[in-house]
Amino acid sequence: MNKKAFEIRTLFIGVVMVMFIIALYFLLMTGAGRDLLIKAGIIIPTLNSSTTIKIDSEIIRFDISQDKVQWYDSVNFWDFDKTGQASFNKKTLQESQIKNDFKNYYYDYHARKESVLDISPRIMQKLYAPCTDPVCQQLPILKKGCILFTNLNSEASMLTHDIIINLIEDNPQICPAGEPVGGIISLRANNNVEFLKVTEIKELNGRKQYIMGGKSEIVKDTQLENEIRNKINTWRTSILSKPIKISYVENNAPTSNYFCASFYNPSYLKVDLSLPVHQDTVCPIKII
Numbered sequence: 001m002n003k004k005a006f007e008i009r010t011l012f013i014g015v016v017m018v019m020f021i022i023a024l025y026f027l028l029m030t031g032a033g034r035d036l037l038i039k040a041g042i043i044i045p046t047l048n049s050s051t052t053i054k055i056d057s058e059i060i061r062f063d064i065s066q067d068k069v070q071w072y073d074s075v076n077f078w079d080f081d082k083t084g085q086a087s088f089n090k091k092t093l094q095e096s097q098i099k100n101d102f103k104n105y106y107y108d109y110h111a112r113k114e115s116v117l118d119i120s121p122r123i124m125q126k127l128y129a130p131c132t133d134p135v136c137q138q139l140p141i142l143k144k145g146c147i148l149f150t151n152l153n154s155e156a157s158m159l160t161h162d163i164i165i166n167l168i169e170d171n172p173q174i175c176p177a178g179e180p181v182g183g184i185i186s187l188r189a190n191n192n193v194e195f196l197k198v199t200e201i202k203e204l205n206g207r208k209q210y211i212m213g214g215k216s217e218i219v220k221d222t223q224l225e226n227e228i229r230n231k232i233n234t235w236r237t238s239i240l241s242k243p244i245k246i247s248y249v250e251n252n253a254p255t256s257n258y259f260c261a262s263f264y265n266p267s268y269l270k271v272d273l274s275l276p277v278h279q280d281t282v283c284p285i286k287i288i
Contacts, residue, residue, distance in 0.1 A: 058089055058273035060246075062102035065189060065267040069098045091273060092249040102269055105244040105261070109148050112238045117165065117231060119145040124167060124182055126224050127195050138201055139210075142167045142182045147235055150186075163187045163232050181210050187232045193219040237263055240285040243277050244269075262286035 059072035070077040071086045071093065080086045084095040109115055121141045128136045145165035167182030184196040194216035202209045219225045243258035257276040260283035261269050277283070 062269045101246050117145045117147050144168050193225045193228050243281050264288045
C-alpha cells in the first residue's frame, strides 16, 4: 500500500514539474520574458511582419564601409530578418528603404556646407616638393580644391567611400565642374591620404591640359597628412548638421520623419527613431 502511494505521489510530482516547465517556457518565450532573454543574448530575435517586440531605444545604424543597416535592442545590434524587415514599438522598417535613406543622406555632397575648399598654396608646394622638374615648375599656384565622393554611380565605389579633392584653378559653384589642374588628393577607405601628381602638360586648341599619370603616392609627411585628413573629415561630417529623412511604417501607416544623425568611429551613422526633429533643425555634429 505504501509502495502504491509512493508511486502515485511520484507520478503527481512529475506531472506538476512538467506543467511547471511548460508554463515557464510560454512565460519566457512571450511578452516581457522573451524581451529579457533577447536582451540577455540567450535567444536571437526572429522578426517578421507579425512579430513586434518592445525595446527601450529605437536606434538604427548604417555601416558605411559594409553597406549594412542594423537595429538595436538596448544591448546588441541585429541584422534585419530574412524578409528584410525589423519591427519594434509599433514601427516596421524595411531594410532596403532604410539603407537608401542613409545613402541618399550621406552621399549627397551638394547638401554639405561647401564643395569647394580653400587649399593653402603651402599644401600644394609640399605635395610637389622638391619642385625641380619642368612640369612642376609650370603648374599654377592653386588655392581651391573641388571635393567629392568618387564614382557615385558605382555601387562598389560607394562602399569604399573614397573622397577626392581635385586641385583646380577656377572657383565653380557646384562640383565636380572644376577639372583637376594640380593633381588629385584622396582619402582612401583605409584612411590613407594619397596624392596623384600631374606628370605632363599639353596644349590643345590654345588650352592647357594637365595629365596625371602613374599611381597615387601615399603622403608620408605626417603633419601634412593630418592636415589634409582633418580638412576632408570636417567636410565629410558637416552633413551631420542637417537632419536625415527616414521612412517607415508606424501603426500600420506609412510615415516619414526627420532625425539628427551621429557618426561613430570607425564608419557608423546612428539615428534614434524616438527623437524626431523639424526638417529645418540645425543638428549638433556628434562624432564618437
